[in-house]
Amino acid sequence: MPGTIRRIPLGCAFLIVSFLIVLAGCAGVPGGNGKTVSSKQVMDIEVPEEEKKVVSVYKFEDRSIGTSKFKPWQTGIPDMIMQSLSAIPYFKVMSRQYIQDQVLAEQQFQFLGHTDEKSAVELGKLLNADYIITGAFSVFQDTLQVNARCISVESGEIVGQAQAHGELGNFYGLQNRVAVQITENMNLFVSEDAEEMLAERTDTTVIEASLANYEGEEKMEEIAVLEKKGEKEKVEEVKEEAKKDFERALDYDKDYEKAKRNLSKLALAIPMTL
DSSP states (O other): OTTOOOOOOHHHHHHHHHHHHHHHHHTTOGGGSSSBOOOOOSSOOOOOGGGSEEEEEOOOEEOOSSOOTTTTHHHHHHHHHHHHHHTSTTEEEBOHHHHHHHHHHHTOGGGGSOOOHHHHHHHHHHHTOSEEEEEEEEEETTEEEEEEEEEETTTOOEEEEEEEEEEGGGHHHHHHHHHHHHHHHTTOOOOHHHHHHHHHOOSOSOHHHHHHHHHHHHHHHHHHHHHHHTOHHHHHHHHHHHHHHHHHHHHHOTTOHHHHHHHHHHHHTSOOOO
16 A cells, blocks of 8 residues: 555564675675775775786684684684785785685685695686785784795795784784785885784774684685585584674674674575565
8 A cells, every 4th residue: 555664574674784784895896706805905006907916815724732712713814814915005815705616616625724835826726816825823822923925826936924923912913914024025015104004904803703703704614615515404504503603703892893794694695584
């Protein structure tokens, strides 16, 4: 009837809001295809697209002794480094989603885990990357150490190494140092102002929130593999576990936008039964 107000079911409304949030989170991705990571630039210089270095960052190894608490940062620390490198205008950084999609398309599931340097170079060739970044981190008491290697896909040689060590609570700052060192190892200039701007960038400063979020992200990667293999029942089980991880991240830090976006993406993946 004209003028009649139709109520939208609560679950449907949540999915609509989630969709809008995800769209907002995807804004600004070059070409809109999700191939590269998009971040606000920290240096006001113009670098022609064809001169930018195409970089792919892989999972880091957790070498912490006596604890598995920080295992989610196997994905988390590389992800943070990707975000920082993408803010430096010399690079085009391949997104984790693009890497995952390419690996699944080729059914090279082993590449989603830790890769040795030889395998990393093979994956770099598959992705048409110029450089790949691999590494490791370790937590001891209240300190974090991050080590990274930048490898040329063409030659297979290490073109630079980076290391950062400091207080565990400064985890975001430490990965920024690694990103800057990697850049400088390529004989590329990073201004002091740019370093300061990078230092001001952070998704969250709460360790537990970051770990919970990346625990959920690792489950989302597992879901993609399970879907590729057609294991539908297991998919639903892992989705519920991932949902709890993202909710836990938001319990620790209610303003953690990355966890909010991940929770929304997960909601959109649930079939609508309304």
